[in-house]
Amino acid sequence: MHQILVIDDDAVSQQFLVMVLRRLGYDKIAVANDGIEALVQLDAGDLQFDVIFCDLDMPRMDGIEFVRHLGERTYQGKLLISSGFDEKVLESVAELARLYDLWLAGVLPKPINHSTLLDLLTQAPPAARRPASLASQPTQEEMRDGIEKNEFCPFFQPQVDMLSGKVHSVEILARWHHPRLGLTSPLQFIELAEKTGLITPLTLSLLDSATSILSKLIDNPPLDLSINLSMTSLSDTALVSEFESILTRNGYPMSRLTVEVTETGLIENPTRALEILSRLRLKGAKLAIDDFGTGFASMDRLSKLPFTELKIDKGFVIDSAQNPTNLSILKASAALGKQLKLLVVAEGVATITEWLSCRQLGIDKAQGSYISPPIDAENFRRWLLKHNGVFPVPQDSAYDLPNLN
Ligand code: C2E
Ligand code: CA
Ligand code: CA
Numbered sequence: 001m002h003q004i005l006v007i008d009d010d011a012v013s014q015q016f017l018v019m020v021l022r023r024l025g026y027d028k029i030a031v032a033n034d035g036i037e038a039l040v041q042l043d044a045g046d047l048q049f050d051v052i053f054c055d056l057d058m059p060r061m062d063g064i065e066f067v068r069h070l071g072e073r074t075y076q077g078k079l080l081i082s083s084g085f086d087e088k089v090l091e092s093v094a095e096l097a098r099l100y101d102l103w104l105a106g107v108l109p110k111p112i113n114h115s116t117l118l119d120l121l122t123q124a125p126p127a128a129r130r131p132a133s134l135a136s137q138p139t140q141e142e143m144r145d146g147i148e149k150n151e152f153c154p155f156f157q158p159q160v161d162m163l164s165g166k167v168h169s170v171e172i173l174a175r176w177h178h179p180r181l182g183l184t185s186p187l188q189f190i191e192l193a194e195k196t197g198l199i200t201p202l203t204l205s206l207l208d209s210a211t212s213i214l215s216k217l218i219d220n221p222p223l224d225l226s227i228n229l230s231m232t233s234l235s236d237t238a239l240v241s242e243f244e245s246i247l248t249r250n251g252y253p254m255s256r257l258t259v260e261v262t263e264t265g266l267i268e269n270p271t272r273a274l275e276i277l278s279r280l281r282l283k284g285a286k287l288a289i290d291d292f293g294t295g296f297a298s299m300d301r302l303s304k305l306p307f308t309e310l311k312i313d314k315g316f317v318i319d320s321a322q323n324p325t326n327l328s329i330l331k332a333s334a335a336l337g338k339q340l341k342l343l344v345v346a347e348g349v350a351t352i353t354e355w356l357s358c359r360q361l362g363i364d365k366a367q368g369s370y371i372s373p374p375i376d377a378e379n380f381r382r383w384l385l386k387h388n389g390v391f392p393v394p395q396d397s398a399y400d401l402p403n404l405n
Contacts, residue, residue: 003028004021004029005038013110033322037319041315052078068096071099082110103126106120138184138192143189151176151177152202152206154377157367159171160367161365199230207243211250214252226260255284263292263294264291289307311345314347321403327404334362346367348368349369350370352394356394360401
């Protein structure tokens with residue numbers, strides 16, 4: 001199923017298009033109110049968009065500039081322009097798209113015509129178009145090699161208490177010093193690792209490096225550590241004991257570990273998930289539901305799994321003070337987390353406004369570039385020293401608080 005992004009500053013046309021797409025059976029739809037918001041979502045990289053609908057006339061960054069940014073990012077998916085503009089403007093956009101080697105599949109007239117929409121959505125790529133250049137993708141052999149040669153390393157992103165600013169915990173995010181491609185993001189290799197059965201060895205090696213690094217940080221009180229666990233790792237019945245032996249070896253108690261799993265994984269294999277997650281809890285680890293709001297886990301199922309923490313996906317935190325849909329989801333997620341007595345964490349807190357909104361909503365912990373982006377071990381050690389383990393929380397009285405009603 002396609003992952004779609006709809007960019008339109010006009011709330012009515014935006015929501016109308018979303019509604020029509022849903023009726024056609026497309027349900028993986030993200031929205032952005034202008035090009036800048038869209039770029040934030042693209043660069044966050046959480047979602048790989050197969051189709052982008054872009055309006056041309058938008059404030060801040062218009063559709064034409066956005067097309068250029070798409071070109072610079074060598075976007076490989078389908079681009080559809082929705083516009084009431086005349087031929088001339090559309091022709092120059094088409095030319096721009098061609099220059100950037102973008103796949104401009106067509107123009108969607110306003111108001112929307114259902115059959116044109118379906119035609120455009122189902123249109124196959126032109127023969128000349130190939131999937132993303134293979135040379136820029138890591139291979140399975142390189143990955144196997146890379147794990148052996150320790151090319152993977154943990155990056156650290158602090159999570160702070162929103163009231164006291166105390167740095168209680170840190171999320172471990174995988175990075176790969178790829179010999180050919182340089183520092184590589186997990187979005188380029190996690191899926192490959194999952195498909196090739198290499199994700200469990202990778203997770204174990206990250207956990208080993210991270211706990212060994214953190215247990216040597218003597219200047220600060222011990223930190224809790226969160227690690228991402230793919231659902232494909234759950235078929236490995238030895239996983240819990242392997243976690244245990246790594247932590248024991250590095251003198252890191254199980255009670256300091258939080259394992260993050262996504263909603264999607266839980267839906268795919270609920271029984272396995274329940275078994276392994278319960279065993280992790282039994283051994284004292286904590287459990288977070290990650291990317292909350294992006295999947296469709298039923299409340300019933302969530303309440304039956306032994307979670308201790310709910311992480312609201314950054315997609316809903318971004319721009320929450322301006323975007324009513326995001327704000328509603330952020331509010332509802334925070335309230336649900338509280339109701340289920342879970343620790344509520346907001347990820348992707350990137351601005352002071354987002355911080356203030358999250359704190360007003362009673363969210364317990366924040367993580368995001370407002371505090372620190374993910375950084376390597378040495379920079380993380382310096383960051384902790386600089387702040388002495390406490391992030392300076394902004395005082396409400398110094399700011400106009402966002403209106404969250
Ligand atoms: P995630 O678990 O949702 O991790 C949060 C992502 O948000 C990280 O992306 C982080 O760099 C990014 N982020 C944090 N704060 C901000 C912010 O203020 N603004 C923006 N735009 N982004 C922010 P990253 O490191 O690229 O990781 C992407 C995803 O890859 C992770 O999403 C996680 O699902 C997966 N991943 C990373 N490491 C591992 C791993 O060791 N194992 C598994 N299974 N998955 C991993
Ligand atoms: Ca995570
Ligand atoms: Ca996320």
